[in-house]
Amino acid sequence: MKPISLTRYLIQEQHAGRINADLRLLIEVVARACKTISIAIGKGALGGVLGDAGTGNIQGEAQKKLDVLSNDILLEANAWGGHLAGLASEEMDHSQPIPDAFQRGNYLLLFDPLDGSSNIDVNISVGTIFSVLRCPDDVTAPGDEHFLQPGNTQVCAGYTTYGPSTMLVLTVGHGTHVFTLDREIGSFMMTRRDVQVPAETKEFAVNMSNQRFWEPPMQRYVGDLLEGKEGPRGKDFNMRWVASMVADVHRIITRGGIFSYPLDSKCRDKGGKLRLMYEANPMAFIIEQAGGAASTGRQRMLDVQPTGLHQRVPVFLGSRDEVAQAVRYHLDHDAES
Secondary structure: OOOOOOOHHHHHHHHOOOOHHHHHHHHHHHHHHHHHHHHHHHHHHHOOOOOOEEEEEOOEEEEEHHHHHHHHHHHHHHOOOOOOEEEEOOOOOHHHEEEEEOOOOEEEEEEEEEOOHHHHHHOOEEEEEEEEEEEOOOOOOHHHHOOOHHHOOOEEEEEEEEEOOEEEEEOOOOOEEEEEEEEOOOOEEEOOOHHHHOOOOOEEEEHHHHHHOOHHHHHHHHHHHHHHHHHHOOOOOOOOOOOHHHHHHHHHHOOOEOOOOOEEEOHHHOOEEEEEEHHHHHHHHHHHHOEEEEEEOOOOOOOOOOOOOOOEEEEEEEOOOHHHHHHHHHHHHHHHH
């Protein structure tokens, strides 16, 4: 298959009636912003962008210089395009309507500008995650409440991983596709069409250092994985953990697996560790469109009704059959309690 450009793919989707011109142009604007972020990351220490910015975000986390830079790049790129009514970022307290000076469109954009940024200084893959929703009818200046739509209403989701190559993984609700940035011509080129995550796996990703804080069903689930062939699962599992969600999910997109960030006693009061709107929902949409599954452990991720812009949730996503196993452990525990 000769690779086609992202622009050509989007035009084909538009001609097929699966997206409209505004959504096509919005995706292209986001992709261009990601190329700019990729260039900044690629300069590393030479660009003076490593280290802390000396500020914190809404979650109270220290911001890296590249967090702030990436956020600014995405904000500026999307403010004037005429395709958005408003946008929201993991790095900002509240959503922002498009300024009155610019034309407004009918979409809402949410993004995590630089996921895994704690890995930047050690040159490990990081990424950008984004999600697109429709702005409710008759809303011209959207507020936070207008973004609180369940994940099953997303019209587009994607992530860019900045690693040895820069790759964009995208869905508009008709399969999940992978594009690789050709740096010589400056275009994202399709390198995998209709990705399918294997239903079964022998690989899991989880932060084992949190094991003592997990709920009993998670303790049992991982305990059974670790027993391997001699245990109830009857096969040996390998563990992989990058501590960058984009990198861990991209491995699953590439070869299968399950990614877990369960509820634990450290994050229970917050509802979980990962953000529903900026991380869990877009990744769940991408994974489901690739034949996988995504859950909180007790509910399909895309059916969760958001209650806050920065709401957190437990996350289990990846190979369909393995996610079902993890959910079974949780539901069985709840039934026994």
